[in-house]
Amino acid sequence: MKAMRLRETTSLSQNPTPLLYKDMPEPKIGSGEVLIRVTRCGVCHTELDEIEGRMKLHLPIVLGHQVVGVLESDAQRQAVALQRGQRVGVAWIASACGKCPHCLAGDENLCAEFKATGRDIDGGYAEYMKVRADFVHPIPDSFSDSEAAPLLCAGAIGYRSLRLTNLQDGQSLGLMGFGGSNHLVLKLAKYKFPKSNIFVFSRNVEEREFALSLGAAWAGTIDQSPPEALDSVIDTTPVWGPVMAAMKCLRPGGRLVVNAIRKEENDKDVLLKMDYPSQLWMEKEIKSVANVTRADVREFLQIAVKANIKPEFQEYELKDANHALVEMKQGKIRGSKVLRM
Ligand SMILES: [Zn+2]
Ligand SMILES: [Zn+2]
Secondary structure, eight states: EEEEOOOOOOTTTTTTEEEEEOOOOOOOOOOEEEEEEEEEEEHHHHHHHHHHSSSSSOOOOOOOSSSSEEEEEEETTTTTOOOTEEEEEOOOOEEOOOOSHHTTTTOOOTTTTOOEEETTOOSSSEEEEEEEEGGGEEEOTTTTTHHHHHIOOOOOOOHHHHHHHTTTTTTEEEEOOSSHHHHHHHHHHHOOOTTOOEEEOSHHHHHHHHHHHHHEEEEEEEOOOOOOEEEEEEOSSSEEEEEEHHHHHHEEEEEEEEESSSOSSSGGGGGOOOOOOOTTTTEEEEOOOOOOOHHHHHHHHHHHTTTTTOOOEEEEEEEEEEEEEEHHHOOOOEEEEEEEE
């Protein structure tokens, strides 16, 4: 099979082709695993963190954790029978122990043995992948493969982020950054909280226009003030400036949810300028969101059907994955990027 494989971590600005297009043997499945013929795989900002060495990973590795494909064999997933030929997806969560207090409480995303697709096991930048049968998700018929792929990470983690804000209908929501995840959060929030106004912050004028076209009440740059104070904010940017800006915009008791697996180091010193009275006092909170659970993925897919949430996407050939990643690094994003096998 063909795959795009990462051999070593590197800086994407110095090395624009970190992934090698390679012939590899098809994965051999063990007991409880399924083989998937991959048709699409979404490209995520997390892949930049992996390539540039901001997280531990098992090298060499096939990246990709928004995988859509077809089952090559029958399988049993708990009580549910999965059939050969069925369309399924694989998300960031590839396995968890199932026995620890986090797993038993439904927080398998926090499990110490959490394994991630495309980080701890080979992912979907390939023609085939294998995974535990109980960690695949049937894809609803109303989505095409390319529409489904971005829902599996950006959508599911966006859903989790929105849940962690504790937003009530009518309360105001801010979105810092407007890439793959937050454009889905905007659609989701408009469905779940029709009385809420949504305020979008982005450095990119096209993204601001895109946000307004999707129904944002306001769109501005990160140093602009929105017309009202915000009950909660979701930050999906890779840097620290937006965290400082968001804390200034929050109402008393407001909460910032940081949806970023890693933050870059470049502008970290802005944190030293934090003004306690205006940015943290009055019971303002900062909470991060980590990983996703299988329930997040499945609940979000069901809501996405009802709310008719379909991501905007751009397709690339598998062998052009490096090009898609460089564009993402440069901030050339409109909707989500999807690889086609
Ligand atoms: Zn992702
Ligand atoms: Zn566990």
